[in-house]
Amino acid sequence: MSPSRNDPLVHTLSEAVGGPIGNHAAPGLIRSGWWTVELVLIILTVIAAIGGVLIKGYCQAVGWNPPTEFYATCYSDFPTLFKERGLADGVLPLFSHSALFEYPVITSLIAGFTALLVPGVGATDARATTYFDINAILVAVMWLITVIATARSNPRRPWDAAFVALAPGIILSGFINWDMWAVALLALGLLAFSRNHPALAGAAIGLGTATKFYPVLVLGVFVLLALRTGRWRQTLVTIGSAVIAWFVVDFPAAIANPRDWSFFFAYSTDRDPSFSSAYYSWNLLADRMHLAKLSAATTNTIFVVAFGLCCLAIAFIALHAPRRPRVAQLAFLVVAAFILTGKVYSPQYVVWLIPLFALARPRWRDFLVWMAGEALHWVAVWMYIGWTTSNGPVQNNIDTPYYVLAVVVHMITLLYVCLHVVADIYDPATDPIRRSREDDPQGGAFDGAPDRWTLASLWKPRQPAESSAP
Secondary structure (H helix, E strand, O other): OOHHHHOHHHHHHHHHHOOOOOOOOOOOOOOOOOOOHHHHHHHHHHHHHHHHHHOOHHHHHHOOOOOHHHHOOOOOHHHHHHHHOOHHHOOOOOOOOOOOOOOOHHHHHHHHHHHOOOOOOOOOHHHHHHHHHHHHHHHHHHHHHHHHHHHHHOOOOHHHHHHHHOOHHHHHHOOOOOHHHHHHHHHHHHHHHHOOOHHHHHHHHHHHHOOOOHHHHHHHHHHHHHHHHOOOHHHHHHHHHHHHHHHHHHHHHHHHOHHHHHHHHHHHHHOOOOOOOHHHHHHHHHHHHOOOOOOHHHHHHHHHHHHHHHHHHHHHHHHHOOOOOOHHHHHHHHHHHHHHHOOOOOHHHHHHHHHHHHHHOOOHHHHHHHHHHHHHHHHHHHHHHHHHHHOOOHHHOOOHHHHHHHHHHHHHHHHHHHHHHHHHHHOHHHOOOHHHOOOOOOOHHHOOOOOOOOHHHHHOOOOOOOOOOO
16 A cells, blocks of 8 residues: 555655555555565665764764763763673673673673674773674664564555654664664564464564563563454464573573573662653652652552553453454554553663554654654753763753653653554544555454454343243
8 A cells, every 4th residue: 555645644745746656556565676665665774774873973983971972962872881881891791790781681692792793802982883883783684674574564565664764763762772683573573473473473572572571562462362353372372482482592591690680670670760761750850849759669569550550451442442453553552551651761762662653553644743752852861861970061951841841742742642543443444554455464363353252242231032932
C-alpha cells in the first residue's frame, strides 16, 4: 500500500509532485531489476546512520570529556564505559572479577569483546574514539537488520520501514548505547512469528532479553491473543524457545560468575530514581518545595503497581475490544507502559518503540509529533546533566523546571501515540493496516483467527434451553 494513498500527511505533501500514486501502479516490492524498496531503505538507513555518527563529530575530534560532551550533545556510553569500567585495561565483563558491569549478559559480552579489538593500551581519548567507531559500525548493522526485518514483517507495506530508516530518535540516540542489538533481535523475532516460525521467534526474543530486558514483555502479548483465539501452540513454542535461548546464554554466566551476573538485577532494583523518569522529576520538584522525596524502595513499589495496572488495562483492551487487536499494537502499548512507569528514561530508550510504531501506527503526522517531543527531551537532558554532573558553565545550563517540562512533554507525546493506538484497536476503520484490507501481518497463527473467548462473551445472557415437552 502506497503511503501517498494511505497516509493523510504524505497524501497532502505528494500534491507538490503530482499527487498520490495511481490505482494501477505497483507500490510494493519491485520484483524485477535491482532498484527495490529494500535497497532504497538500505540507502536511507546508511545516510541516517552517517548523520547519527556526524552528530558525535565534536567529541571524536576533541575527546569524550565532560561537560563539553554534554553541551555538544555528542555524549555516548561507549567511550565513557570504555574508560570508566576498565574495558580500556582489558577487563572483560563476566570473565574478569575486578569490575562490575551493570548490563545483561549479551550486552556485557559485546562491550568486552569489542574492547579487545581496540589497538594499544590505556584509557586514552584516541582509543575511546576507536572503541566508539567499532561499536557504531555494529549498531548501524543492527539498524539495517531492524529496517529489513520490519519491511519484511508486512510485505504489502514495506515502505512503513521508512519510519525506522529515517527515525530522528535513532539518529539522535541510536549510538548512545547497545540498545539497537536488542531492537534488531526483537524485530527478527516478530518477523519469524509472522511467518509461523515460533521456535525461531522465541530464540530471537530470548536472546533479545539477554541483551536488554524489554523484549520479554512481548511474550505477554502472545499469551493475551492466545487466550482470545484459543490458538496456543505457536505461543507455547515461542515462550519455550525464548526461555531456552535465555537460559543457554545466562545459565553459564550465572554459574561461572554469580556475583557479576546478578549485578544487573541488583543494580536495577537498588538504584534510586534516575534521569527523566516521572519519579526523578518529582524528586527534583519535591526538593525545591521541601516535600517528601521518593526512595528506591518506594519507587520500586510504585513502579510494580503502576506497571501492573497498565498491564491489566492492556489485557482488558486485548480481551474486550470488538475486534482482536494486532500483535504490534499490544506490543507497542506494553513497552510504552514499561518506559513511562520505569525508574529511568535514558534518551536511547526511544529506539525500543520506533520499529513497533512502524508496525502498530504508521502515520507520519503522529510520528513527527512524537519525535518532536523526544528531540526536545534529548536536548534538555544533556543541558541538565552537564550542569548537575559536571558543574558546567551557567550559560549552557537549563534550570530544573524547564528540564522537568521537557520530561513531561516527552511523556505527553508518547501518551498521545498510545491513545491513537487504542483508538485504532476499538475502531479498526482508523487503523492504517486494517484499512489496507489486512488483519494482522505480524500475527502468525492469530492472523484471521476467530474469537474463541472475550470479556464480552462473559456478559452475554445465556439463552434459555428450548423445552422438549409437548
